[in-house]
Amino acid sequence: MRIATWNVNSIKQRIDAARTWLAATKPDIVCLQETKCPDEAFPRLEFEGLGYNVAVHGQKAFNGVAILSKFKFDEVTSGLPGDETDDHARFIEAVISTAHGALRVVSLYLPNGNPPQTDKYGFKIGWMKRLSAYARGRLALEEPLILAGDYNVIPTTDDAKNPQVWVGDALFLPRTRDEFRTLINLGLTDAIRATSDDAGLYTFWDYQAGAWQKNNGIRIDHVLLSPQAADRLASVGIDKHVRSWEKPSDHVPVWVELDIAAK
DNA sequence: ATGGCCAATATGATTGGA
Numbered sequence: 529m530r531i532a533t534w535n536v537n538s539i540k541q542r543i544d545a546a547r548t549w550l551a552a553t554k555p556d557i558v559c560l561q562e563t564k565c566p567d568e569a570f571p572r573l574e575f576e577g578l579g580y581n582v583a584v585h586g587q588k589a590f591n592g593v594a595i596l597s598k599f600k601f602d603e604v605t606s607g608l609p610g611d612e613t614d615d616h617a618r619f620i621e622a623v624i625s626t627a628h629g630a631l632r633v634v635s636l637y638l639p640n641g642n643p644p645q646t647d648k649y650g651f652k653i654g655w656m657k658r659l660s661a662y663a664r665g666r667l668a669l670e671e672p673l674i675l676a677g678d679y680n681v682i683p684t685t686d687d688a689k690n691p692q693v694w695v696g697d698a699l700f701l702p703r704t705r706d707e708f709r710t711l712i713n714l715g716l717t718d719a720i721r722a723t724s725d726d727a728g729l730y731t732f733w734d735y736q737a738g739a740w741q742k743n744n745g746i747r748i749d750h751v752l753l754s755p756q757a758a759d760r761l762a763s764v765g766i767d768k769h770v771r772s773w774e775k776p777s778d779h780v781p782v783w784v785e786l787d788i789a790a791k
Numbered sequence: 792a793t794g795g796c797c798a799a800t801a802t803g804a805t806t807g808g809a
Contacts, residue, residue, distance in 0.1 A: 539806085564799070564809085589799050590807070597806055680809075693792055699809065734809065740798060744792090746809080778797080779809080787801035 529626070529788045530766075531633065532748055533559040533676035535732075535779035539594070540564070540595070543571060545773055550578055553767065555783060556598045556790070557637030559676040572595065587617040590690050591636045593677070599624045599790045608636075610658035618655075625791040628760075629671060636677035641698030649698050652680070655749050656707035666754070670790060673754035674734030675716065678747055678779065681708045683718070686727040687747035699748060718759040719751040719784045720766070732779045733771055740771055759785040 536542040536655045539560065550558070557568040563570060563586050570584045575596050585593035585606035595604075608619040618637040623630050636659070641652030659675075666673050682700045685691040694700035712718060720729055730745025739745065753761060767781040 541798070547809080562798095640807085641809095642802085642809070694809095697792080697809080732809070733809055734792070737793040739792085739796095752802095 529786050529790065530555045530783055531557045531559070531676065531751070531786065532781045532783035533635065533672055533678075533751060534751060534781040535561040535637070535678040535777060537562050537777040537779065538564040539592075540569075540612065541573060541775065542777055543574060545770065547574070547578070549767065549781065550768055553783070557633055558596040559633065560594040560596070561592070561635060561637040561678045563594050564590060565592060565756070570665050582759070583620060583622050585617045587618040591617045591637060592639050593618060593620045595620055595622045595633060595635050597622065597624060601756055602630070608655065608658050608662060610661060611654065614655070615632070627671075627789040627791055631672045631674070631788060632666060633674045634676065636675065636679070638677065638681065640680050641704070644696065644698045644701060652698060653703060653707060656704075656711065658672060659710045660707070660714060661717065661751045667715055670732070670756060671754065672757035672760065672786070674752070674784070675752040676782075678748060679708065679750045681705065682746050682748055683708055686725070687729070689728070689730070689742075689744045689746070690719070690788070694746070699746070710754070714768070715755055716752040717755070717761070719753055719761060719764045720782070722758065722761060729766060730768075731766055731782055735778050749779055749780055749786050753784070756785060761785075762787050
């Protein structure tokens with residue numbers, strides 16, 4: 529089973545790229561972020577026509593997450609618990625039945641948090657603490673669990689072309705990386721780092737200043753696996769070439785292949 | 792991380808992104 533995540537930076541602007549990418553890579557489950565449209569405006573029929581079930585949690589103009597699945601959803605839940613005042617559409621969870629029992633998949637879009645001296649950064653750190661609390665509860669179920677999405681976290685200096693320029697940034701501040709390690713240390717596996725210690729594995733290149741041409745990228749889109757999912761990890765990859773397409777997102781897809789069969 | 796962008800909004804400027 530292939531599970532992918534992709535921050536599309538507007539689903540409406542990425543319909544053609546998405547269709548091409550889906551046809552080429554045939555993922556079974558896709559976690560999308562920054563869909564940037566309310567649920568009623570999501571191009572649901574486009575994806576249903578390609579054989580996907582569609583679960584959306586969007587809002588007007590900003591944020592927005594979704595999950596596409598070749599297999600039917602047993603359950604879909606939206607919103608990260610723990611803050612009644614959080615009205616951002618950044619979290620959706622779906623449960624799918626497999627030959628090995630329930631598979632739980634989350635599409636998440638963690639807040640950017642810049643500038644760090646504002647309450648935007650407090651919101652980011654609070655969101656990360658809530659994500660860890662959520663993950664702790666789900667890990668106790670001892671099921672395959674996939675936490676995939678745009679984390680807006682550069683975990684280490686190997687995950688940026690020019691780490692020195694990110695030193696004061698919300699994506700790379702010590703506190704941000706500390707919270708990310710806290711999450712990982714609950715028992716999750718960063719799928720990319722399960723297979724490679726290489727530097728230069730990026731998932732985002734800014735639209736500005738020729739960042740793509742200079743390969744001035746960062747790795748901020750992550751697929752985290754529970755032990756029961758990591759035990760079935762077969763392969764992982766970054767679809768870097770998608771960044772060179774016409775009208776690209778500034779992020780590219782990241783995917784895992786798991787030895788899990790649908791029911 | 793800027794020389795250079797992109798997307799959404801009732802828009803011709805502002806906000807947010809990373």
